Amino acid sequence: MTRKKTETGFATIDHQRESRQGFPEVIYCEGKTPAQVAHIAGRIVAHGSVLLATRGSREHFAAVKRAVRGARYNPVSRTITANEKNIVPNGRGTILVVTAGTSDIPVAEEALETARVMGNPTERLFDVGVAGLHRILSRSELLERATVIIVVAGMEGALASVVGGLARVPVIAVPTSVGYGASFGGVAALLGMLNSAPPA
Amino acid sequence: MTRKKTETGFATIDHQRESRQGFPEVIYCEGKTPAQVAHIAGRIVAHGSVLLATRGSREHFAAVKRAVRGARYNPVSRTITANEKNIVPNGRGTILVVTAGTSDIPVAEEALETARVMGNPTERLFDVGVAGLHRILSRSELLERATVIIVVAGMEGALASVVGGLARVPVIAVPTSVGYGASFGGVAALLGMLNSAPPA
Amino acid sequence: MTRKKTETGFATIDHQRESRQGFPEVIYCEGKTPAQVAHIAGRIVAHGSVLLATRGSREHFAAVKRAVRGARYNPVSRTITANEKNIVPNGRGTILVVTAGTSDIPVAEEALETARVMGNPTERLFDVGVAGLHRILSRSELLERATVIIVVAGMEGALASVVGGLARVPVIAVPTSVGYGASFGGVAALLGMLNSAPPA
Amino acid sequence: MTRKKTETGFATIDHQRESRQGFPEVIYCEGKTPAQVAHIAGRIVAHGSVLLATRGSREHFAAVKRAVRGARYNPVSRTITANEKNIVPNGRGTILVVTAGTSDIPVAEEALETARVMGNPTERLFDVGVAGLHRILSRSELLERATVIIVVAGMEGALASVVGGLARVPVIAVPTSVGYGASFGGVAALLGMLNSAPPA
Amino acid sequence: MTRKKTETGFATIDHQRESRQGFPEVIYCEGKTPAQVAHIAGRIVAHGSVLLATRGSREHFAAVKRAVRGARYNPVSRTITANEKNIVPNGRGTILVVTAGTSDIPVAEEALETARVMGNPTERLFDVGVAGLHRILSRSELLERATVIIVVAGMEGALASVVGGLARVPVIAVPTSVGYGASFGGVAALLGMLNSAPPA
Amino acid sequence: MTRKKTETGFATIDHQRESRQGFPEVIYCEGKTPAQVAHIAGRIVAHGSVLLATRGSREHFAAVKRAVRGARYNPVSRTITANEKNIVPNGRGTILVVTAGTSDIPVAEEALETARVMGNPTERLFDVGVAGLHRILSRSELLERATVIIVVAGMEGALASVVGGLARVPVIAVPTSVGYGASFGGVAALLGMLNSAPPA
Amino acid sequence: MTRKKTETGFATIDHQRESRQGFPEVIYCEGKTPAQVAHIAGRIVAHGSVLLATRGSREHFAAVKRAVRGARYNPVSRTITANEKNIVPNGRGTILVVTAGTSDIPVAEEALETARVMGNPTERLFDVGVAGLHRILSRSELLERATVIIVVAGMEGALASVVGGLARVPVIAVPTSVGYGASFGGVAALLGMLNSAPPA
Amino acid sequence: MTRKKTETGFATIDHQRESRQGFPEVIYCEGKTPAQVAHIAGRIVAHGSVLLATRGSREHFAAVKRAVRGARYNPVSRTITANEKNIVPNGRGTILVVTAGTSDIPVAEEALETARVMGNPTERLFDVGVAGLHRILSRSELLERATVIIVVAGMEGALASVVGGLARVPVIAVPTSVGYGASFGGVAALLGMLNSAPPA
DSSP, rough: OOEEEEEOOEEEETTTTHHHHHSSSOOEEETTHHHHHHHHHHHHHHHOOOEEEEEHHHHHHHHHHSOOOOOOEEEETTTEEEGGGGGGOOSSEEEEEEEESSHHHHHHHHHHHHHHHTTOOOOOOOOOOOOGHHHHTTTHHHHHHOHHHHHHHEEEOHHHHHOOOOOOEHHOOOOOOOOOGGGGGGGHHHHHHHTSSOOO | OOOOOEEEEEEEETHEEEEEEEESOEETTTTSHHHHHHHHHHHHTTTTOOOEEEEEOOOHHHHHHHHHHOOETTTTTEEEEEGGGOOOOOSSEEEEEEESGGGGGHHHHHHHHHHHHTTTEEEEEOSGGGGGTTHHTTTTHHHHHEEEEEEOOTOOOHHHHHHHHOSOOOEEEEEOOOSGGGGGGHHHHHHHHSSOOOOO | OOOEEEEEOOOEEEEEHHHHHOOOOOOOOSSSSSSHHHHHHHHHTTOOOEEEEEEEOHHHHHHHHHTTTTOOOEEETEEEEEEEGGOOOSSSOOOEEEEGGGGGHHHHHHHHHHHHHHTOOEHHHHHHHHGGGGGHTHHHHHHOOSSSHHHEEETTTTHHHHHHHSSSOOEEEEEEEOSGGGGGGGHHHHHHHSSOOOOO | OOEEEEEEESSSEETTHHHHHSSOEEEEESSSSSSHHHHHHHHHTTTTTOOOEOOOOOOHHHHHHSSSOOOOOTTTTTTTEOOOGGOOOOOSOOOEEEEEEEHHHHHHHHHHHHHTTTTOOOOOOOOOOGGGGGHHTTTTTHHHHHHHHEEEETTOOOOHHHHHOOOOOEEEEEEEEOOSSSGGGGGHHHHHHHSOOOOO | OOOOEEESSSOOEETHHHHHHHSSOOOEESSSSSSHHHHHHHHHHTOOOEEESOOOOHHHHHHHHSTTOOOOTTTTTTTEEEEEGGGGOOSSSOOOEEEGGGHHHHHHHHHHHHHHHHTTEEEEOOOOOGGHHHHHTTTTHHHHSEEEEEEOOOOOHHHHHHHHHSSSEEEEEOOOOSSSSGGGGHHHHHHHHHHHHOOO | OOOOEEESSOOEEEEEHHHHSSSSEEOOTSSSOOOHHHHHHHHHHHOOOOOOEEEHHHHHHHHHHHTTTOOOETTTTTEEEGGGOOOOOOSSEEEEEESSSGGGHHHHHHHHHHHHHTOOOEEOOOOOOOGTTTTHHHHHHHHHSSEEEEEEEEETTTHHHHHHHHHHSOOOEOOOOOSSGGGGGOOOOOHHTSSOOOOO | OOOOOOEOOOOOEHHHHHHHHSSOOEEETTSHHHHHHHHHHHHHHHOOOOOESSSSHHHHHHHOOOOSTTTTTTTTTTTEEEOOGGGOOOOSOOOOEESSSGHHHHHHHHHHHHHTTTTTTEEEEEEEOOOHHHHHHHHHHHHEEEEEEEEOOOOOOHHHHHHHOOSSEEEEEEEOOOOSSGGGGGHHHHHHHHOOOOOO | OOOOOEESOEEEEEEEHHHHHSSOOOOOOOOHHHHHHHHHHHHHHHHHHEEEESSSOOHHHHHHHHHSOOOOOEETTEEEEEEEEGGGOOOOOOEEEESGGGHHHHHHHHHHHHHHHOOOOEEOOOOOGGTTTHHTTTHHHHHHHHEEEEEEEEETTTTHHHHHHHHHSSEEEEEEOSSSSGGGHHHHHHHHHTTSSOOO
C-alpha cells in the first residue's frame, strides 16, 4: 500500500479521506497554534482540496491567509475556508438549519458553512423556538421541502422534538450552551435531544 | 405558646399546619413501617382532618385500614385517603393535569389525588406528547378554562415547554422517570423543565 | 391566519405573545450582539409594548439607548427596560422577594424588575438567611401580606424550605451560584429547592 | 380540522402519524399495564397499520396476543409485532447493524426489528469490537454495500469511531449498558459516541 | 515493634486501634459473608473488646450469635453488639440525635447505637423538620443541654442549617436517601449539608 | 422581642449571633461590592466585635480600610480582620492545620486565620502528603498535642484518611481544588474525605 | 490474509489474539446467555487455549461444564477456567494483590485468577487499609519482592496512594463499590485512584 | 531514624524519595508562587538530583532560572528541568508516545519530558487518530519496538482502545480536554479510556 499522507511532525494528514469519504480532513483549530493550522491548511490546498477549518480564531485566520491565497473567514461561524471553487454540488437536496433563538446562530452558521462547502444547498429558519409555536407551524412548507433538517437549540432543546414530530425527513439535533444556569452549559439541551421521541 | 403537636416517639405531628397553611400534614410513606403510617394516620383522622398519604404500598394501606375507618387506596397513584367528607372546596377553579404519555399516568394520578383532597376540581388530558403536536393543539379549550395546569412528562419533557407557550395560567411541570437509558431516570425531563423558557 | 410577526433575518419576533400571554417577548441578551438586541428592542417598542431585556451588558444597553428613546439600565439586575409608561397594573397583589444573603441581591433584582414591568407591586426582604432564623421569623407580617413570595438563595438554599413552611401563599424558589466550592455553582441550592418539602 | 385520533382515556392515539411520517405510532411498553398495551395495539391493528411495540415483557405480549391475531414476540429484542403483511418495502437499501460484542445483541435486535417492520432489508455483523480490529477490517465489503450502518456498543463505544472512519454512509451509534462499573451503565459509551469525530 | 494484630487470611484485625484511638475496630458487614463477620467478631470479643458491627443483616447476626455469647441485634439500626458490659462511659456529655422525619430513623438509630457503645449518653428528637419550624424551636432546651448534636435528614437537609444556626455546640450533619426522585438518593441532602453556612 | 439587628437595606446584620454562638457574623465577600463589605464591617466593628471577612479581594480591603481603623489584610488567606485586641482566648487547646502540599497553603491559611480570631492557638504542618509517608509519621508528637486537627488536601485527599487513622482527636478534612484534570476542581478530594473511614 | 476466526453468528472469536498478544480472548459473561458462553468456551478450548471467563454466574458455569471437560468455577471471583494445564509461566516475577478490607476480596480474587491463568505467581495481602497504617507498613518485605502490585480498595481508595508512595514497582489501582452512600458505588474510590500522586 | 528531609516552612522536601523510588520529588507548579517553586528547585538541585517541575508558567521559570544554573523551560510541555547531566539511563527500552491529534501534543510533550528525565529513550507518533485508521496501522513497526506505549487523546479517546488491541506491551492511556462541548473537558476521553477493553 502506498501511503498517501504527508507527515509534518505534528500532523499526519489523511489525504486518503477524500477518496474514502468524499471530503478531505477538516481542521479543528482549538489547541493548535496558528502556525500549525496554516501549515496543515497549506498542504490541503496544495493537494487541490476544499479547505474547511472550524473553531478558528482571528489569529488562526491571519496565519492561514498568509499561507493560502483567497482564504476567507466567517467570524460568526468561526470557520476558515478556501478553494471554494472546487466545491462539488452533491445533488441530494437542501439542508434546512433551524434555530430556537437568535443566540443559537453562531452554532447554526458553523453547520451551514460545513454543509455548504460539502456541496449542499442550504436554507435558514432562525428564532422559531417553542415558546411561540405558531412561528414554526406557519413555516411548514420549509420543513417539507428540505432533505435533512438540522435543529440548533439551547435551553431545554424542545424545538428538536417538535420538528421531529412534524417532519418526514431525518432531523439532526444540535445542542448549544445558550441558557440560564440550569442549562448547565448545554447539558440540558443535549439530554433533551437525546431523549427526543424518535417518530418513525 | 401552647404546643399543638402530638408526639408519638417516632413522629412529631404538626397539627398547627392546617391552620397555618390550610391543609394538614401529608404522610410520605416510603421509609416508614406500616405501623408508623397507621399510627400517624389515626392521629390525623382523630383530629378531624382529611388524610392524605403518598407513596403508600398495599402493606401500608392494610395497616391504615385497620386503624382508620373508611380509608381508601388508589393503587395507580399509590395514595391513601380518608375523611374525604371533610374536604373543603377552595373555589379557585379547575386544575388540569396533562401527560405526555400513558406511562406517565401514575405520577399524574398522584397529582390529581393531591389536588382533589385539597378541594380543587380537576380535569385530565392524557397522552398528548409533542411527537403528535395536533393532539394538544386541538384541545386548546381545555387549556383555556384551567386555573393551573400540571404537565407530567418523562423523556425530554418538551410538552411542558409547549404548554407553557400556549397557556396564560401558571404551569407546573413534573418530570417522570419514563424513558430509555439516556433519560437517566428522569434527569433529562427535570433539566428540560427547569430550562423551559418562561413566557410572561 | 395572518402572521403577526416581524422577521428580521436573525429574529422572528412573536408579537402575538402579548395577546396570548399578557406580556410581549422578553429579550435574553447573552449570545446576542448589541446590534441584534437593539434591533429587536426597537421593533418591540415600535409595536407599543413594554420592553424588558435580561442579562444585558453595558454594551447591549449602549446600543439599545441609541435605538430606543428613554431606555433605562439597571446595572445590578442587568436589565434594560423601556416604554414603562405602558405598564398595566395587574391588580393581583404584592410580590415579596426575599434573599438569604447580600450576595444574592443581583438575582433578586432581576426578579424584582421582571415583576415590576409586568405590573406587580413588589417588596424586598434581603439578607435573612437561616443561620440567624430570628431575622425571618420577626418579619412574619411581610410574609403574610404577600400574594406570592420569591426566595432567592445560594449555598444550600435552606431559606426556601423555611419560608415554605411559614407561608400560606405560593413560594417560588430561585437558586443562585453564591457559595464556596461545594455549592458547585448553584447546584446545591437548586437541589435543595427541588426537594424542599411542599407543605399544602 | 377532523381529528383523526382515537381517545381511550389513558391514550390519545395519533393515527395521523402514518400519513405524516410514514409509520404509525410505536408503543413503548415500559410503565404501561398489559391491558393498556393490548388496547392500544388493538386499535392500531384495527386501523390496518403495522404494529410495533418495544420494551415489551412476556406479560405485555400475553395480553396483546389475546387482543391481536397473529401477534409475534421476539424475546431477545423484547418487541411485539403484528400485521406484518402490511409492511411496505421502502426501497432505500440495506441497513447494516454491527455490534462490538455478543452482550450487545439484544439492543441490536431491537434496532433490527424496528428497521425491518419499517420496510428495510437488514444485515448483521456481530462481535467485531476494536480489541480485534481485523474482525471489522476484513468485512469491508459489508460496510460498503450498506445504505446506513447502525453501530451498537457498550464499554467505551470505540467501534462507532472506527466504523465512522471507514464508511461513506451515515453511521448511527447506539450505546448500550454493557461493561464493568466504570461504564456507568452506558454513560461511557454514550459520551464516546457523542464525541466520535464525524468525518465528512 | 511487636505486631498486635491477628491475621485470619481474609482479615487483618487492628487490635492496636483500641489503645491508639479508644475504641476497637468496627465491623462493616456489607460485602462480607456471615462466616467472615462471625470470625472477626469472635476475635474482637475474645480480646475483651466491645463489639460493634454495622450494616448487619439478619444472616450476619445469626452467624455472630453462634460465635459470640450475648450478641444483640437492633433491626432498625442494623447493628450487632456484644460485650456491652465493657462499655466505658467517656464523661463528655450527652449526644443529641435529631431527625427531620420518621423515615430518617434507621440512620439515626445507627448513630445512636454507635454513640452508645462508645460510652456516650444519648437523647432523641425525631421528626422535627423545617416544614413545621415550631417543632424544633419549641425544644431549644434539648439543643442547649447537648454536647454534640447529630442532625439526620433526607430531602434537602435544611434541618441541619437551622440547627446549626440555633446551637452553640458542634453539629454533625448526616444525609439520608429519604426523598422523591430529585433527592437523587441523598445527594441533595449531602450537598445541602456540605454548604450549610457554618456559624462560628 | 427587641430586634438586635441593624438593617442597612442590603444587609440584615445578626448582632445576636455573638451572644448566641460566641462569635459575630463572618462576612463572605464574594458577590458583595466593596462598599457593601465596608458598610457591614463598619457596623460590626462599631458594635465592638472582632471582624472577620473571608474571600476578600484587595478591592474589598481598600474599602474596608477606609471605613475601619486598623483593618488588616492577609493576601494568602484573603481574609480581612480588625478589632483583634478583642479576641478572647477560648482555652480549649491548640488547633493543628496540616496540608498535603504547598499548593494547599492558601486554604490552610484561611482556616488558620479563622481559628486564630476565634481565640484558638494554632500550629502548622505543611506539605506532608502521603506520597512520602515518613513526613507525617515522623511528626506524631504534633498530632498528639493538638485538640483538633484540620487536614487540607487536594488531589485524592488521602492525607485525611491517614491522619484520621493516627489521631485520637477530631479531624476536620477540607478539600481543595489542587490537582490535575481528574481532580475535577476538588470533587475527588471532597469524595475521598467524605468516605474516609472514621475510626472511633 | 487467511482469516483465523470462527464465526458462530452471535460471536466472532478472535483466535489471532493469542499470537498477537499472548493470551486468548477472555469471555465477559454478563449479558450473554449460558448457551452463548458455553459455545464460545467450547471453541476456545477446542483450539487448545486456556479458558478464562469473568463475571460468570452459576448458570453460566453449569452450561460451560456440560460443554468443556474439567471446567472449574471460583464462586468468590466469579471466574470460570479450563485447560489450566496449558498455562505457560511467563517468568516475570510475582504479582501482589493487596486489599483495603475484607469486603474487597471478591474483586481481588478476580484479579488473582486472571493473573494466575496468564502465568504469573501471585501473593495476597488482605485487609490492610489506611485506618490502621501499621498493617501495611509492617509488611514492607512483601511490597519489596513483588514485580507488580495491584491495590484493590473501595471507600476513598487511599490505600493506593499509600502503597504508591512506598513501592518501587508499578502499582495498579482497582476501585470497588464497597462503602457507604457517599462512595457512590465506587466513584469516590475511582476518583481517588485517578488522582493518586504518581511518584516516579 | 535520621530525617532526610529539608523543611522550608511551606515545603517538606522528601529527599528519601530518590533512594526509595529512583527519582526525586517532582514539583507541581500550579498553586505555588514562583518564589516557592524556585526555593524547592534550588534545594533539589543542591542535593545533586535531576530537577523536573510540571505545569510551570513563564513566571515560574523566570524565578527558577535565577536560583538554578542551567535550568531549561519547554513552553509546549510547560516543564522546567535542570541537572540533566545527572540523568541515568534506565535501560528498559523505548517509550513511544502516540497522539490522536495535533491539539493533544502539549500533553504528549509533558509525558515525553517526564520519560526522558527519568532515563528513558522516547519516540513520537503524532496525529494518528482513528478517523483515519490506516495512519496507525501503517506504523505497526513503531508499536512493536516500544517497551511501553503512552496514548494521548481527547474527544472519545478511541485511539487507546485501538492501540490496546494491536500492542503486546503495556499501554498507558492519557485523556486530554481536546474536543467539542460534549467531551466535557476530557471526561469523555477519561471514561472511554477507563472502559477500554483490556486484552491480555
